[in-house]
Amino acid sequence: MWFRNLNLYRLHDAPQLDAAALGQVLGEQAFRPLGGSEARRMGWTPPAGRAGTQLFHELQGHLLLTAQRQERILPASVVREEVDERAEAIETSEGRKLRRQERLTLKEQVFEELLPRAFVRSQRVDLWWDTKRQLTGVNASSRKRAEEVLDLLRETLGSLKVTPLATQTLPMRAMTEWLGNASSRPADLIIGDQVELKAKGDDGVVRGRQVDLDSDEMQQLLESGRQASKLALQLEDRFTFVLHDDLAIKSIRFDDRLIDEASQADDGDDAIIRLETDFLLMAQALGDNIDRLLEWMGGEAGQPAASPNPGSF
Template identity: 35%
Template sequence: MWFKNLQIYRLPTPWNIDLAKFDEQLGRGTFARCASHEPMSRGWVSPRKDGGLIYSNNRQWLIALAIEQRLLPSSVVNDEVRERADKLTDEQGYAPGRKAMRELKERVTEELMPRAFTKKRTTFVWIDPQNGWFIVDAGSPGKAEEVIEHLRHCLDDFPLTPLHTELSPQSAMADWLAGGDAPHGFTIDRDCELKAVGEEKAAVRYVRHPLGDEVSGEIKSHLAAGKLPTKLALTWDDRISFVLSEKLEIKRLAFLDLLKEEAEKGAEHADEQFDADFALMTGELTRFLPQLIAALGGEIVESAPAAGGASTTPPWEA
């Protein structure tokens, strides 16, 4: 149980919801297999396959959203529609009109849907109600929004807000690269991406490349020419490596081997290993996130939206 990406949101500190009540409300949206006529289904599943919808360990919670989709490629639908349209043209002496083609496509999709293969994926969420963290292990805001939207349907009150910092990640990364040094507790690693703000979006990428003095001069030239950093690889406290994005997403999160070895000590079976992994991961992230926020100038605290709703549009996309 090691997260690989962090989409970061905030809850009130503390988030006063009873565990039993939270579990009861999640029960309103449990997962059911995709019906033959449905393109998609989603719902809560047990994160540890033990039947419970919430895994709780040391006041840290873990939930999981399963999404099952029927895979019906548009090319398959279009080929079948074309064949039927050609047959209709031969039978009636003229080609089907726009409305008839639309209805034909809907009918073909409906007929083929039960025969389509299904694909299932699960997205995990770590919730720290005491410190107000709501963290989705997802590579994009869109996948995190799937979780948030389903929670809105299930919970009576869901006062979620995006994480806002005094410094934008882009300006902070530019300062670190221009100065040749990361903030206290962090080190700059070997990956970096810079993009121009013009229409062409010209980009420069350094991949597994030491960003030392020689490259630092090049990067400063790119910054002076108007390019801005969109990704920067960093390591925190020699314990966690990650890539920070311009949108305050954490990508390619990796807990160093020493941490995983600590979790493996004394774990005799899978359940104990799960407990140890989750406890160590959340313990490290509880220390890491405040330091990352401090490196970005501190948090801007905003009031939560009205009950039942949560605006998740980041300030840089508003």
């Protein structure tokens, strides 16, 4: 249940639906397995998997939804090889070269014939919706996959205005400042041991793992004009993560204390209760600490700037 990645978005004027109405619209876009000639399909599936039938869980204003995506994997090399074989056979039998349009038609024919026999890959993607903050986060490793899930949510609700969450101070500038000036770091923020530095020119990217980010060598790289595009951070007693320059939060690892709190909850061996307990603890931790991150970076873009006092909360 615990998210590994988080692509964050602001919801604007999101529709208010009661549980019955939300369940109905989600059901209309429920996942169905791919048909024989379909290349891909996405729909909603129970977050609890086989243990449940609910298409969403709502706890204290936090919604959990899960999209399931299926696609057929048909390598281009397989199609190309079959097209070449068929084209060669036609050219030999008819004693002529196939025109470009004929090869394209042949390629489409081969693709349609091979697609139903292609390997099917399935993927589940969780979405957290904080209805009080009007904030949503998608547990996807790529922005593209996250936005596919948001497109499904938009289609499900009829309309939905969503924008990537943005801050007054650009994440790259904030991370570079924290890295280069220890006194600028908020009180509960700890620098980790992973970084990616980009130069303004064409000097490439410097990546470091398991390195001392307060070393003289790191300071020299910053003094040369490089800026932090990724930085491992730890929110004390909460979780560790890698912050990206688009405000995506990746490689999340929740603190053992939070995991222990979840494991000690009495769920009566009920998989649904276990899921909801874990989700609520995670969602509360994420919501509170995203608020802190926004404050540390001057507040949300388009909103009045926060007072510069990074050490107090």
